[in-house]
Amino acid sequence: MDAFNLQLQNVSLRFQVQDLQSQINASKLSQNNTAIIQLSSEPDEKLPIQRCRWTFQEDQLLLQLVRTHGLTCYKTLAKHMEGKKPSQVYFKLRHLKQLYETHKDDTRVYNMNKKWFQYFKSCNC
Structure with a gap:
């Protein structure tokens, strides 16, 4: 029974890691999108x-x-x-x-x- 519980915990940890990785990727993507939006919304006078x-x-x-x-x-x-x-x-x-x-x-x-x-x-x- 202990081996079965260890396998369940291992699977659970894998899903948690995958979930964290997807959250990190989503936050990086949203940061990039907000940076692009901020650049495009700046007034023309600031552009070189x-x-x-x-x-x-x-x-x-x-x-x-x-x-x-x-x-x-x-x-x-x-x-x-x-x-x-x-x-x-x-x-x-x-x-x-x-x-x-x-x-x-x-x-x-x-x-x-x-x-x-x-x-x-x-x-x-």
Whole structure:
């Protein structure tokens, strides 16, 4: 009879462990969901303007270089940009051009990238 009781206790403990594991997984999932909800419900002012490795000074320097050398001279632009590869310059300019094409009328995006939008508008890109 003792062996039978031990087996019942063992089965009972297994179910308790499984129940605890499912509770832990559910709490982790709910924490992740609340974190996602909190991120999406934050006001726009707290979000960064750009999520990239370009600083404001690099962005301004790139704008000056683009005004003098043009949009297609990636190697020349990268030579003047310290620590940037031509591919990084290309992708940055492509991103800005796509941003201009898709958000011309959005005042919030326009205000964040005003100088770039004015440049693209003036060169009819």
